[in-house]
Amino acid sequence: MAGGATRAQIVAAADRLFYEQGFEHTSFTAIAEAVGLSRGNFYYHFKSKDEILAAVIGCRVEATRAMLRQWEDEAAGPAERIRRFIRIVETNGADIRDYGCPVGTLTAELAKLRHPSRPEATALFTLFRDWLRAQFTALGRARDADELALHVLAFSQGVAALANAFGDQDFVRREVERQEAWLAALDS
Amino acid sequence: MAGGATRAQIVAAADRLFYEQGFEHTSFTAIAEAVGLSRGNFYYHFKSKDEILAAVIGCRVEATRAMLRQWEDEAAGPAERIRRFIRIVETNGADIRDYGCPVGTLTAELAKLRHPSRPEATALFTLFRDWLRAQFTALGRARDADELALHVLAFSQGVAALANAFGDQDFVRREVERQEAWLAALDS
DNA sequence: CAGTGTCTAGGACGAGCGTCCTAAGATGAT
């Protein structure tokens, strides 16, 4: 069915534009131009802009789940998996420098807009939080696993915010090294 | 001159609204209602919305400078001054939980909007960065003072982002303790 | 070939936006 493909194209274009320009600043016209469709036609696929947002968030949830699954398959142990997460601010360095963290900036914007879909955006954070907590638990830190998970999550948010503000890649690299050293020192 | 007072009232109201709702989402009408003036009259005080933003940023720069000066007066040494900064995420806990960091969220929004005033917003970060670097230098860490300053800045941004997302004050308290322990361990 | 359901283009619609103008009120000096 070609409709499903068109819908997926719309979601993909909206996903990128919401990331680069923010949700509110992105208009139907901009998404339509990106996909190459007429503006009015959107109503056939989505009844409102909020519905596109919901689809985008759902798409991101799925992509995040897939990425975490892949990390579990590829990485040897929990420590290596956590390192994968820590390095993500360096792996996606260019995008983060230009547009910040996709999860963090969307969550912050929806909070200011008091948007109904805010909890769904926060759930993206929870996805990482739960996954990290599981890794720290496997690392033998069941007692403070959630606290450590939030700490690593906060690290990534802080680094992303400053990387975006100052555009400094060296800073990102240094902070990743520091955080990896912190992780290595956890064992002892 | 009453005009100066009115102008200051407008800037104060806009400052708060930009913080709570974001710059783009805040309309002239909303600011006018907050101040109790007619919408059209704004053109007498500010030629455009961007001009209000510039005034708001300038106001925040001045307030930040005053706060940093006060910390220098009140706090005993550089370590205590840095602790003041670290604790700010707890001191302003309620606002940060509801609206995030004023500097971080504004910088992120203006980056997405590609707004001309973005450098001025980033300068707010630089204000803290330079001040922290000076404190770390006074602490005898001249060699890596800037790196340490950015690290502390990243801490505050990360904590603010997650505090806003999850609304968890205990998390903030724990992270402040952790960061203070990190600072205390720097001496040795 | 007729008909049916899927998908699309194009534009109308009311609302809200930032901007800008104009006339009138307030204030103070002469």
Added chain:
DNA sequence: ATCATCTTAGGACGCTCGTCCTAGACACTG
């Protein structure tokens, strides 16, 4: 009291927004 200046209210303007309607193109089925 008169006048110039500062400050205000109210609304018009053109534009873009999200929303929604309608007519037709297209592909597939009987």
